[in-house]
Amino acid sequence: MGNITNREPYQQAYYPPAPTGFTRFMRTCFIWQLYRFFVINIKMLKLIAKSHH
């Protein structure tokens, strides 16, 4: 078998979207995540408030 110089396309890992470098950076960007923490908290509080009757 020679050198493998191509990629097998029809594999499980071939289809799902992969995060870009920017997306990966934003996942751990402190300022952005601080904002997201605030947003997630608001969403969770809304969700909890709507869950009690």
Place this chain on the structure above:
Amino acid sequence: MSRIVILGAGIAGHTAARYLNKWVGKQHEIVVVSPNAKWNWIPSNIWVGVGQMTEKDVTFDLAELYGKTNVDFRQAKALSIHPEGNAGNTQPFVTVEYTGAAKTGVQENITYDFLVNATGPKLNFGATEGLGPEHGHTVSVCTAKHAEEANIKLQASIDAMRKGASQTIVIGTGHGMCTCQGAAFEYIYNVDHALREAGVRDKARIVWLSNEYELGDFGMGGVHIKRGGYITNGKTFAESLMVERGIEWITRAHVKKVEAGKIHYETMDGQFHELGFDFSMLIPPFAGVGLKAFNKADEDITGQVFAPNGFMKVDADYTQRPYMEWSAKDWPRTYQTPAYRNIFAVGIAFAPPHLISKPMQSANGTPINPTAPRTGMPSAAMAKAVAMSIRDMLNGAEKPTHTASMSEMGAACVASTGSHLFKGTAATMTVFPVVPDFEKYPEFGRDIDLTFGEIGLAGHWMKYLLHHAFIYQAKLRPGWSLIPD
């Protein structure tokens, strides 16, 4: 003075106990019956299972806590319910058997005016030959003790990899009818993270093995979320996460048998397969704890009070219908049992009317579908609603005054890796409502604003916050009732 007996002291039972203690604890008697001496914040067992926390960090002593309140704690397991009393006792009662060291094996009848069944699940490892840490070959994170054992085996596997061995790690569900995929989902990412931290990730093949039809089903038929200008199915993101971390997946699988180092499973196409493993954590299916019920004449009425899977029938619509005719209205709202107005069942103990995911079976007729999840947030919400109803019924209300249908409430799942404040990331997922309501939300069955998912450090902080906030709340520390359930 009335007596309220709560069976179980997990998230649902303890939530009911702390609110009833706060609202009516001085005027009425509250008895909590649990075979376990400790309360366990189950979501953090995941961190115990990878050695980031210990059993001590996620549990506390129930007798010590209840000793500071008006709650009478009995370390015992409930055996039977006698909702009409019997020849020797005109009042309804439960028969319990003590499990604590001082009175092990002693049985007692405890009468009640109100009964809350919050017994949780029986971890039914016996449903699959060779499954589970006690009599099988796989580990579990369903209890703190199981999670500690899981970590010991995981560390042995990591040591083997450090010495150069390659290992296959299989995580997922151990039966075609399991629920709680979220716990396994979180654990697989924590194991991946632990392996990377140990510098041995290249030595491991990690495989997700699950009864879901597609990744991201979680027993809720999957979710749709708004992302990148599209409303996309959660499957896309679940698969993306797996690929990013080099994890393979096998779905639509019913584990039939586990032998040392080998899992036998059947897939939806009716084929049978084998998968070798060195370390495996597979969630067991859940069943009711096996409570019996008897009428006044001491005749067995278990079949009337409980569904065949052992969960208690409540105010759900249990009429058998095809999937396309299922409705959000089928789901219980008050959790009161139809025959006895003073009995309620909450958390995992109540019988769902049907699955949430579409029922599927293999070409051989084997059911392979996740059962309905009843996680922490819904369990606490329904327990609080029942506590409010009982409080009001004690004050003269004829019927339950509060509702908490799973088709009208949300749930959150934060799958976080590691417990370090700045190093971990997490997948945060929320869903509203848990049971899709296509009459209210015709397109996707759910509120797309409150059903969302994202990955990042913020979710990790959220998980950390939830861990400390809910343990603080459960310990009844000052201001606990201000923390939302």
